[in-house]
């Protein structure tokens with residue numbers, strides 16, 4: 001996998017004969033007590049020194065990923081749009097910066113149903129963001145959660161429930177990755193012997209959770225299951241020719257994972273030198 005180009009809010013990668021574009025939706029700052037010890041309690045006065053803070057808060061990048069297979073454009077997660085905080089919602093500017101016409105995006109697939117992933121179906125004015133959208137893959141176990149958003153009811157006819165193990169759009173396989181949410185799903189994309197695991201919310205705080213995967217996130221629906229899934233995904237990410245892409249890894253959020261002591265470390269993929 002190679003990074004071919006980058007701007008402030010996008011980074012374009014080549015994966016075999018596919019193109020993957022990381023899109024920066026923005027960031028959100030959250031209180032430190034969201035980070036949890038392996039017993040589920042907050043760190044309190046013993047907050048780990050290696051965790052990066054911005055003005056005393058945890059800054060989470062919010063990313064989405066566009067997979068381009070010939071003419072087919074499949075957007076995986078859509079960012080927060082106007083939900084939550086104005087530090088997010090850059091997705092549409094990021095697409096424009098990357099030269100992608102929103103009308104080309106006919107398929108969206110979600111890792112899970114939280115608002116910072118699904119609300120970008122609506123643009124900043126609340127209108128449908130993708131005029132030619134005709135299919136939305138929602139993990140099978142997340143459909144009822146998705147259906148509960150009154151603002152997204154217009155999209156219900158486009159939903160295709162997605163069971164784990166299913167291959168969509170020829171190249172993209174939905175992989176079980178539950179814990180953060182009941183149907184949380186990773187997407188494994190393969191081309192020319194290379195694999196990209198678009199893993200959604202496996203890691204929220206990269207500065208500690210790669211090295212200490214047992215450290216949990218307060219918004220994980222089932223922290224024990226999320227911890228188990230994180231360990232399985234990290235182990236899988238060390239396989240040869242595998243890259244990962246994370247919704248909350250520091251933008252562009254694409255790189256490789258290697259074993260280090262009892263944990264792992266993340267090596268971001270940076271722009272290839274063009275001569």
Ligand SMILES: [Zn+2]
Nearest residue numbers: 114116201247
């Ligand atoms: Zn998230």
